[in-house]
Amino acid sequence: MTTSSSVQAVIFDWAGTIVDFGSFAPTSIFVEAFKQGFDFDINLEEARAPMGLGKWDHIQAVGKLPSVDARWQAQFGRAMNESDIDAIYAAFMPLQKAKVADHAAPILNAIEVVDGLKAKGIKIGSCSGYPREVMDVLIPAARDYGYQPDCVVATDDLPQGGRPAAHMALKNLLELQVSDVRRCIKVDDAAPGITEGHNAGMWTVALLLSGNEAGLTFEQYQNAAPAALDVARATAREKLSASKPHYMIDTIADFPEVVADIERRIAAGERP
Known part of the structure; x- marks a missing residue:
């Protein structure tokens, strides 16, 4: 496949990021x-x-x-x-x-966003706090909904332990045969996953409203008044700011704009 992006790979978390709105x-x-x-x-x-x-x-x-x-x-x-x-x-x-x-349904626009990344030649990695025996149940359930990353690393796949260490993210890059961590993005809804991305030398993106820190169900998200979403967003932003993500967005639906900005910054010679 011809690559049309300077971004080589995106490493997604699972619950609260791609599947399971609210990380329930x-x-x-x-x-x-x-x-x-x-x-x-x-x-x-x-x-x-x-x-x-x-x-x-x-x-x-x-x-x-x-x-x-x-x-x-x-x-x-x-x-x-x-x-x-x-x-x-x-x-x-x-x-x-x-x-x-039961919680494998994709978050709004997740499949379309991932398919768009793949169309640009960007490789899709993933890692989770779930152990492998749980991932072995979740992976085929998510596949039935249309989500199939190129690589999946579970928290017990490596002896060094999980987040916030960089090992799971870097294992993805080895499996995906990525050459430059500075051209990779880690996307997560929790601070340990953002720190994992920093420790791996990647760009980092935190999700404010679809994940753990806001704790909203999809129905609550859909039906919330703007003022209520502002409160949830501010709460999540305060908690996630300590991990210093490069970007904070509401949900994965907003991610394509971030990718475009990172591509611009890479072209300008910036590093994470």
Whole structure:
């Protein structure tokens, strides 16, 4: 295929970026896993707080939240330990595998945007905080909707661990045979994924309204008054700004304009 872009590859996150508007598949399952494993209640806001990490690390991070730690110690008389995390993770995995396909529908315009990138000769990579056994369920479900990236890397595919380290993003580039990280873009809805892109030397794009930080369902997004969207956008922007993305946009539908601007900046000799 003839390449008509100076961008060589785009590495997309999955939930909240390309599929699962609002990133509800992982968050709702975390709530259920804590309840099933220990009859312990966490809320969706707490479940969302460390989103983007590998799921074992995510559970550990939830346990360290001051609000969760205080309730855990009150209920069990001690802090959460690794055996507790293992037990919650064991509850999480079958629940996630059973339900992840229910959240495989693409976010608005995602397929059209990805197909447009492919038409320009841009390679499509992807990585996720999901482990491989969950991705093995999600990949074919997403394919049925028309989403098929050129490469998929799961958080446990590499021994070095997941985000915010650069390993998953760089593994994509090796598999895709990309020659220049400075001509690649990482797109994510959570701060660890943006930091992953920075650590890999890529341009980074954060999504404000389709992902974890806004936490809106698609119906809420569609029906929200402009003022309500402004509030959700400002909340997400505040949380994601700490990871210093090069761009912040509402959803993947706005991404083609970003690609055009990055192409302009590359032509001008700029680097991420």
